[in-house]
Amino acid sequence: MPVKNKKLNLKDKYQYLTRDMAWEPSYQKKEDIFPNESFEGIKITDWSQWEDPFRLTMDAYWKYQAEKEKKLYAIFDAFAQNNGHQNISDARYVNALKLFLTGVSPLEHAAFQGYARVGRDFSGAGARVACQMQAIDELRHSQTQQHAMSHYNKHFNGLHDAAHMHDRVWFLSVPKSFFDDARTAGPFEFLTAISFSFEYVLTNLLFVPFMSGAAYNGDMATVTFGFSAQSDEARHMTLGLEVIKFILEQHEDNVPIVQRWIDKWFWRGFRLLSLVGMMMDYMLPNRVMSWAEAWEVYYEQNGGALFKDLERYGIRPPKYQDVANDAKNHVSHQAWATFYQYGHATNFHTWMPEKDELDWLSQKYPETFDKYYRPRFEYWAKEHAEGRRFYNNTLPQLCQVCQIPTIFTEKDDPTVLSHRQIVHEGERYHFCSDGCCDIFEDEPEKYVQAWLPVHQIYQGNCEGGDVETVVSKYYHINIGEDNFEYIGSPDHKRWLSIKGKQSDDKESGSSQDAA
Amino acid sequence: MSQLVFIAFQDNDNARYLVDAIAEDNPAAEIQHQPAMIRIQAEKRLVINRETMEEKLGRDWDVQEMLIDVISIGGNVDEDDDHFILQWN
Numbered sequence: 001m002p003v004k005n006k007k008l009n010l011k012d013k014y015q016y017l018t019r020d021m022a023w024e025p026s027y028q029k030k031e032d033i034f035p036n037e038s039f040e041g042i043k044i045t046d047w048s049q050w051e052d053p054f055r056l057t058m059d060a061y062w063k064y065q066a067e068k069e070k071k072l073y074a075i076f077d078a079f080a081q082n083n084g085h086q087n088i089s090d091a092r093y094v095n096a097l098k099l100f101l102t103g104v105s106p107l108e109h110a111a112f113q114g115y116a117r118v119g120r121d122f123s124g125a126g127a128r129v130a131c132q133m134q135a136i137d138e139l140r141h142s143q144t145q146q147h148a149m150s151h152y153n154k155h156f157n158g159l160h161d162a163a164h165m166h167d168r169v170w171f172l173s174v175p176k177s178f179f180d181d182a183r184t185a186g187p188f189e190f191l192t193a194i195s196f197s198f199e200y201v202l203t204n205l206l207f208v209p210f211m212s213g214a215a216y217n218g219d220m221a222t223v224t225f226g227f228s229a230q231s232d233e234a235r236h237m238t239l240g241l242e243v244i245k246f247i248l249e250q251h252e253d254n255v256p257i258v259q260r261w262i263d264k265w266f267w268r269g270f271r272l273l274s275l276v277g278m279m280m281d282y283m284l285p286n287r288v289m290s291w292a293e294a295w296e297v298y299y300e301q302n303g304g305a306l307f308k309d310l311e312r313y314g315i316r317p318p319k320y321q322d323v324a325n326d327a328k329n330h331v332s333h334q335a336w337a338t339f340y341q342y343g344h345a346t347n348f349h350t351w352m353p354e355k356d357e358l359d360w361l362s363q364k365y366p367e368t369f370d371k372y373y374r375p376r377f378e379y380w381a382k383e384h385a386e387g388r389r390f391y392n393n394t395l396p397q398l399c400q401v402c403q404i405p406t407i408f409t410e411k412d413d414p415t416v417l418s419h420r421q422i423v424h425e426g427e428r429y430h431f432c433s434d435g436c437c438d439i440f441e442d443e444p445e446k447y448v449q450a451w452l453p454v455h456q457i458y459q460g461n462c463e464g465g466d467v468e469t470v471v472s473k474y475y476h477i478n479i480g481e482d483n484f485e486y487i488g489s490p491d492h493k494r495w496l497s498i499k500g501k502q503s504d505d506k507e508s509g510s511s512q513d514a515a
Numbered sequence: 516m517s518q519l520v521f522i523a524f525q526d527n528d529n530a531r532y533l534v535d536a537i538a539e540d541n542p543a544a545e546i547q548h549q550p551a552m553i554r555i556q557a558e559k560r561l562v563i564n565r566e567t568m569e570e571k572l573g574r575d576w577d578v579q580e581m582l583i584d585v586i587s588i589g590g591n592v593d594e595d596d597d598h599f600i601l602q603w604n
Contacts, residue, residue, distance in 0.1 A: 010578075010596050053592035056579065064582050071583075204587050208523060208552070215551030223551050227525045230586045238592045288550055302589045305518040309591070309603045
């Protein structure tokens with residue numbers, strides 16, 4: 001075989017274009033240039049040991065990213081030109097996109113900011129280059145997601161002001177505070193939180209089975225941006241694993257610090273993903289796999305293999321992993337029940353599953369669904385059918401750390417709500433779990449500052465004391481268009497007219513007693 | 516406990532060749548077809564060889580071209596000019 005490559009091989013090219021572009025400072029002290037590298041207690045003795053398995057150089061990066069973008073935008077064009085929104089399985093599906101655009105896409109932008117910042121904080125050239133590429137990737141994800149959804153915004157409600165809502169709406173404080181927590185941590189904690197715990201251990205659950213589900217529901221635009229983003233994630237995940245291995249190999253004193261971060265960020269990520277569980281089990285009219293099945297494959301199986309690999313560094317699986325594994329049979333139902341009750345304060349619609357959908361849930365969750373959830377859902381469906389669509393007008397108790405209402409139940413008894421409280425410097429704080437309570441106790445000075453939406457409403461900081469004013473004036477949710485029950489909503493009527501069917505006006509959701 | 520590595524590709528024309536090459540070089544790998552994606556898992560180790568890919572494609576192939584079609588991976592990555600390997604130690 002002829003010599004294929006007269007140019008540099010991959011390893012040498014990477015070495016020349018990355019490491020050799022860096023230099024040792026001569027007239028400034030290294031610790032003055034990189035002042036944030038040491039305060040977390042992480043000890044790095046030799047940055048040259050940093051391994052970049054993909055060995056991607058900037059020239060190759062631009063080449064492949066340009067190709068991905070060309071493919072992606074060709075599909076967006078085709079989707080828009082062919083009115084692709086008319087070919088989705090059911091308009092209920094679009095509500096998952098509303099949650100995605102307000103809850104997930106702004107996180108991509110937060111990740112961009114986070115990587116741009118921490119890339120500056122490392123004195124090692126390999127880490128700086130990897131963070132730089134990831135920052136650009138994350139910006140691309142934020143932009144492509146907004147471009148993909150802009151087509152839906154022309155045809156459906158609730159997508160008109162995502163960035164504003166992300167900063168203000170009660171349930172969006174859950175993803176927002178998650179990323180704010182990571183971005184206000186030191187650079188090594190940020191990488192452990194986002195690159196390792198989130199990207200490596202947990203994002204597959206969002207971008208792989210959910211995007212496969214988007215395809216299964218006829219949403220060509222979303223599956224394409226999802227998988228295009230995820231093709232970058234493969235690189236990010238590898239970075240996440242390398243970061244952890246690198247830190248652990250540098251010094252044994254790093255092990256307990258990293259373990260504490262893994263425990264914290266696994267738990268925070270697991271709580272955040274409750275939203276995704278609900279999207280998969282309730283918001284995809286055509287279902288690919290249940291949340292519990294996805295959790296088994298992407299956490300129990302793949303995460304299990306990962307933590308077995310990390311054993312040799314003295315790292316154990318995350319604390320409270322047993323609670324999270326048990327919760328796979330509950331969280332999606334508990335989250336959907338909550339959003340159903342508070343559907344007057346959301347930018348998307350909620351509904352009770354139809355009979356065949358309830359049967360699917362019963363089959364996928366044989367231990368829990370019929371026993372704990374189905375009767376409640378059938379009761380609510382009956383109430384709705386009789387003109388009493390249920391809305392809960394009492395604002396919920398929030399967890400001080402994850403900011404989710406304290407809706408989850410005890411591992412050993414799904415009929416008991418999980419609630420912890422402690423008094424810190426004379427103030428009482430409430431938590432959804434031991435996992436969140438531990439996080440608080442570790443850094444109370446950080447979490448006492450949490451901006452909790454319910455507290456803020458009651459303190460009068462959200463342009464009004466009643467739910468209707470907060471929802472319309474402060475959140476920019478259009479009442480009667482974006483919120484309430486799906487059946488009878490403007491989106492529902494529009495969908496029926498696209499499909500050439502009549503709407504049934506007596507089922508309108510607007511005549512309810514919601515605040 | 517079994518320790519699986521995995522790789523997932525978009526179900527597109529490029530990926531067909533990747534899947535053929537992987538199946539040939541990793542006979543024990545399990546190939547799962549899911550909507551819009553193909554997921555391949557194997558015990559401990561999976562390899563993509565440039566030479567096999569070039570045979571399948573009938574043209575030169577750069578190992579980094581797989582970055583365009585990959586969705587996700589699980590395992591430690593070892594990449595050079597001739598192969599892409601996923602493995603658990």
